Amino acid sequence: EIVLTQSPGTLSLSPGERATLSCRASQSVSNNYLAWYQQKPGQAPRLLIYGASTRATGIPDRFSGSGSGTDFTLTISRLEPEDFVVYHCQQYGSSPYTFGQGTKLEIK
């Protein structure tokens, strides 16, 4: 089973700043099958990125994904107030599909 470790656990930034969230895998993710989700309190996750770097339909271009192998990054170029929630990474390169523990983005 691939273990995903997200860092930092909490990231404190201000609106307008750039956020860089990390997701590290315990072994290489096949075909870079890595997704990112955003989760607001009391809601289901929303798909942001799949295939490490492809934005899902309707996702603003301030969200971008990069990385390969074991190291992946979600970048939010200019933080909007609604971006201060929790982000999860998930690998689907090998079963069982697994998630990271999440990064909480909070307003500084």
Next chain:
Amino acid sequence: QVQLQESGPGLVKPSETLSLKCTVSSGSISSYYWSWIRQPPGKGLEWIGYMYYSGTTHYNPSLRSRVTISVDASKSQFFLKLASVTAADTAVYFCARGDDFWRGWGPGTLVTVSS
């Protein structure tokens, strides 16, 4: 755009079977994969398993001995059964469309395991 809605008991006794239903609307259940994912309160997400509308299933090995996912395509519904539950199975349960990553999710339903 397809919509999903989970339903089922919010409270299940230890050692009993958790049973949930997901109703798919505004779209066909055919030709797609359908999944269940859960999230214990304050914790991360865990993939439970998926099935194809025709009946093929694939489960998380950590839950395989207790999980059954089934479908009733005529009613656009699919189901989750989790046997022999314990307090560790207390979670928000989500149904979602897809097999390996998930574009559409239901809002989730909290199931508490307690006597």
